[in-house]
Amino acid sequence: MNIRLWYLIHKWTSLICTIFLLMLCITGLPLIFHEEIEHLSGEIEAPEMAADTPAASMDAVAEAARKRRPNDVIRFMFWDAEDHPNMTHISMAKSLDAPPDEFQTVLVDSRTAEILDEPLSDHGFMYVMLKLHVDMFAGLAGTLFLGLMGLLFVAAIVSGIVLYHPFMRKLNFGTVRKDRNLRLKWLDVHNLLGVITIVWVLVVGITGSINTLSQVIIGLWQRDQMAEMLAPYKGLPPPTSLGSLEAALQTARLAVPDMHISFVAFPGTMFSSPHHYTVFLKGNTPVTSRLLKPALVDAQTSQLTDSREMPWYVKTLLLSQPLHFGDYGGLPLKILWALLDVFAIVVLGSGVYLWWSRRKTADKRISQVEQLHRDYAVDLKEAK
Amino acid sequence: MKTTWQIWGVPVLMAILTVFGLLAALLGVGIWHWISWVALAIPVYLGFHHWMKK
Numbered sequence: 234m235n236i237r238l239w240y241l242i243h244k245w246t247s248l249i250c251t252i253f254l255l256m257l258c259i260t261g262l263p264l265i266f267h268e269e270i271e272h273l274s275g276e277i278e279a280p281e282m283a284a285d286t287p288a289a290s291m292d293a294v295a296e297a298a299r300k301r302r303p304n305d306v307i308r309f310m311f312w313d314a315e316d317h318p319n320m321t322h323i324s325m326a327k328s329l330d331a332p333p334d335e336f337q338t339v340l341v342d343s344r345t346a347e348i349l350d351e352p353l354s355d356h357g358f359m360y361v362m363l364k365l366h367v368d369m370f371a372g373l374a375g376t377l378f379l380g381l382m383g384l385l386f387v388a389a390i391v392s393g394i395v396l397y398h399p400f401m402r403k404l405n406f407g408t409v410r411k412d413r414n415l416r417l418k419w420l421d422v423h424n425l426l427g428v429i430t431i432v433w434v435l436v437v438g439i440t441g442s443i444n445t446l447s448q449v450i451i452g453l454w455q456r457d458q459m460a461e462m463l464a465p466y467k468g469l470p471p472p473t474s475l476g477s478l479e480a481a482l483q484t485a486r487l488a489v490p491d492m493h494i495s496f497v498a499f500p501g502t503m504f505s506s507p508h509h510y511t512v513f514l515k516g517n518t519p520v521t522s523r524l525l526k527p528a529l530v531d532a533q534t535s536q537l538t539d540s541r542e543m544p545w546y547v548k549t550l551l552l553s554q555p556l557h558f559g560d561y562g563g564l565p566l567k568i569l570w571a572l573l574d575v576f577a578i579v580v581l582g583s584g585v586y587l588w589w590s591r592r593k594t595a596d597k598r599i600s601q602v603e604q605l606h607r608d609y610a611v612d613l614k615e616a617k
Numbered sequence: 618m619k620t621t622w623q624i625w626g627v628p629v630l631m632a633i634l635t636v637f638g639l640l641a642a643l644l645g646v647g648i649w650h651w652i653s654w655v656a657l658a659i660p661v662y663l664g665f666h667h668w669m670k671k
Contacts, residue, residue, distance in 0.1 A: 397624075398621075398625075401619065401624045402618055403618065406624075406626070406627040406628070407663070407666075408667075409668060425664065425667055426664050426668065428631075429631050430664075431632055432631075432632045432635035432636055432639075433639075436639060519645070520643065520644060555643060556639065562642030563654075565650075566653065569661055573657075576661075612618055
């Protein structure tokens with residue numbers, strides 16, 4: 234393909250996606266540090282107690298949440314021993330099938346079963362950043378649209394890589410021509426920061442696009458592996474009363490002894506069946522702590538129904554999350570993530586500036602680069 | 618005129634460092650996190666260095 238065609242691909246894919254990518258890069262910046270920001274803004278923690286204080290029965294913990302919000306039902310319970318020790322996050326909603334983003338969190342002390350807090354999760358700066366970043370307040374359609382923009386962004390990067398070569402024929406790496414004109418300076422900065430961040434933006438862009446498919450991927454898993462595991466329950470009426478949650482958790486622990494519990498989906502929710510507590514367990518290494526493994530426990534008998542490794546497409550989704558969030562290598566990695574994000578913002582912004590400042594003479598510039606390309610071909614022939 | 622290697626040498630090296638840095642922190646713990654930070658800091662430093670130099 235010739236340079237002009239690559240230039241047109243670069244121009245048009247960039248023009249369509251840049252405004253959304255700028256929004257994603259800017260809203261993503263505070264999201265990188267959401268744990269630190271939540272910590273500083275006074276997120277509640279379980280009080281200090283003797284280290285050997287025993288945990289309460291999770292049935293009592295669940296009951297405490299139900300008493301606090303008698304008109305709501307519990308959909309999920311989460312535990313995170315590292316970031317929030319001795320605390321149970323309980324996600325409640327008006328009904329089991331309420332939309333996924335309509336929930337109320339209740340925080341309960343895992344040892345005393347006392348309510349710690351009922352934080353409002355649908356307001357504030359970080360909430361707006363997250364919603365803009367995930368779906369622009371437009372639900373699943375917004376999410377999938379941003380995934381499409383991510384794919385256009387990948388096309389823009391690939392065409393940008395092709396164009397880097399002819400632009401750099403006469404320049405040393407890292408040249409920034411500051412003494413001639415503003416446009417030339419920003420062209421050089423665009424090329425420099427663009428080429429340095431190629432791998433990072435490709436990784437974050439592709440994993441981000443994969444993340445936009447999470448609801449689709451979960452739906453696929455439910456129809457595929459989940460349906461197989463639930464085959465014996467097909468056609469049975471849903472149970473009228475549920476057995477002990479604590480017993481179900483214990484069954485899961487015994488069934489998967491080398492992992493620990495990350496969260497449990499209650500019967501009738503999107504990660505479970507009407508008949509089961511589905512317990513999700515995680516491993517201890519950086520990779521296995523991302524690869525959740527479900528254990529389906531019969532909610533009435535507390536017997537294990539099945540426990541299988543996730544299929545490849547769910548594993549791909551789960552492993553693409555840390556590579557998008559940058560939350561897997563401590564604070565220094567987050568800072569580097571933020572600096573690379575700033576580079577990406579500069580590349581996007583300078584790209585818009587380059588297009589705007591030279592719309593009329595862009596054709597002339599491409600002719601020059603083409604001429605350079607032809608000169609180079611002639612040089613090669615003469616050299617032979 | 619620059620050769621392909623003169624044009625792509627540094628960018629390819631930065632790409633390798635980035636891939637290595639991203640995977641080191643994902644697959645390893647302890648010392649691997651330090652190695653990851655150093656590997657990723659090199660392209661970040663190089664970007665600021667050339668961008669901001671007089």
